[in-house]
Amino acid sequence: MNRANEHHCEGSESSRPAGGSDFLQLDLREVAPGGRTECLTARIRSAIADGTLPLGSRLPPTRVLAAELGVSRGLVTEAYQRLADAGQIQGSGRAGTTVVAAPLAPDLPDAAPPARPAARSDGPGGPFGAGDGGALVDALRAVPCRIDLSPGVPDLTAFPRTAWLQAERRVLAALTPGDFGYGNPQGAPALRTAVTGWLARNRGIRADPDEVVVVAGVAQALALVAHVLREGGVRKVAVEDPGSLGARQQLEYGRLETVPVPVDGGGLDTAALRASGAPAVLLTPAHQFPTGVVLDGERRRELLGWAAAGGLVVEDDYDAEHRYDRAPVPALRALLPEGVCYAGSVSKLLAPALRLGWLLVPPRLREAVIAAKRYADLGNPVLAQLVLARLMDSGELERHLRFVRRRHRRRRDAMLRAVAAHLPGARVHGAAAGLHLMVTFDGAAFEDTALAAEALALGVKAHPLSWHRIRPGAPGLVLGYAASPPGELEEGVALLGRALSRLR
Incomplete structure (x- = not known):
């Protein structure tokens, strides 16, 4: 764009009534004809970026805006199309055109374009930049x-609202005033019992309700395990590479060193695990994140042998229920309860917002994990636990x-x-x-x-x-x-x- 026209794109005030174009503070008649579409696009994008046009707001119809700016309707349509192609606005038929996303930074039409591929990937403040x-x-x-x-x-959108509300009404109708007090930090007995039934039916795990600790999702399960391991003298844990960034960070936040172990077509490389010297390993054997591979039979036997000799497996049963073209594989916890900490949740089945999951640990760690949970938050909210228990017991969760x-x-x-x-x-x-x-x-x-x-x-x-x-x-x-x-x-x-x- 010509530098002489810059001040008009950045906010010159028009003497004519603007109406639906007030937010632009722009007179395109003072811009050279060849730069009008670019100028209008840039000004609308800037209005979205600085909040003048907040998310969900409606843009004027192209006909109205063109008339008020004194330009052709085709010029306005082209500007809208550029913004739509960039994912910032969306046309919805008779509902009009609305703002659906803000740009990462206000548009600067006269600035030289940054070099690729670093353009928007690793500049300071961008979501793909270097940093934590x-x-x-x-x-x-x-x-x-x-x-x-x-x-x-x-x-x-598939959250079972009707089933949840019905279960919640039934639960509330049965509660006594005393049930609204502080619950058991280990979790409501009704949910712990329901979880054992769910795991037996869906994952082949036989457990007693006393072995279950209700947690605020797998993230908290990993945080509790990290704390207990650190207190017990463990300083490093092996992790899958590639593997979940979030899971790895939970362990590192618990002051454990994470040691990468390669993942290939058979899952975690157990030979590399042995060579790492780590006394514990976190893995996703049923559906490895992010590669999607299943830990194969030979690797399972080697891993369980490693655990039987004193290693500790932390099993994140990630996506185990969501399978389409293959038979289910048994959970490691079902094969060696004394060597496996097992974590699961309903975040991927119902909704992450529920913050409800479960953790099963070997007997030698159980009391320490329950104590860590107690001091973390005194236990999960009881009402949501009881509603989930009812959904599990009634068969609604399986449906x-x-x-x-x-x-x-x-x-x-x-x-x-x-x-x-x-x-x-x-x-x-x-x-x-x-x-x-x-x-x-x-x-x-x-x-x-x-x-x-x-x-x-x-x-x-x-x-x-x-x-x-x-x-x-x-x-x-x-x-x-x-x-x-x-x-x-x-x-x-x-x-x-x-x-x-x-x-x-």
């Missing part, structure tokens, strides 16, 4: 977008699982078709189960953080695979599919393809 991994994940989660393909999110499993399969299939169509050269991993796919680009010269940043600029969120690696590896993305309908998945992956083409 947990902060980066939180920053990405907070950025509005049009299509969210972040992993680890179930279909939240819900069957329902979402069918829906997730359809969405998985839609994403597979979209990846095949729009991401040439991508290798797909872990499609047989879970709520996400991992795709890698072997031999690619770009960084996956750059690809994720390009995608976010187009309105699509995805995790770069490098976030979940400790050692270097092929670039890739971790793509969640459970939370989006098939049409949205198709559009999101198509935009990923557009982002990919910009880097190649």
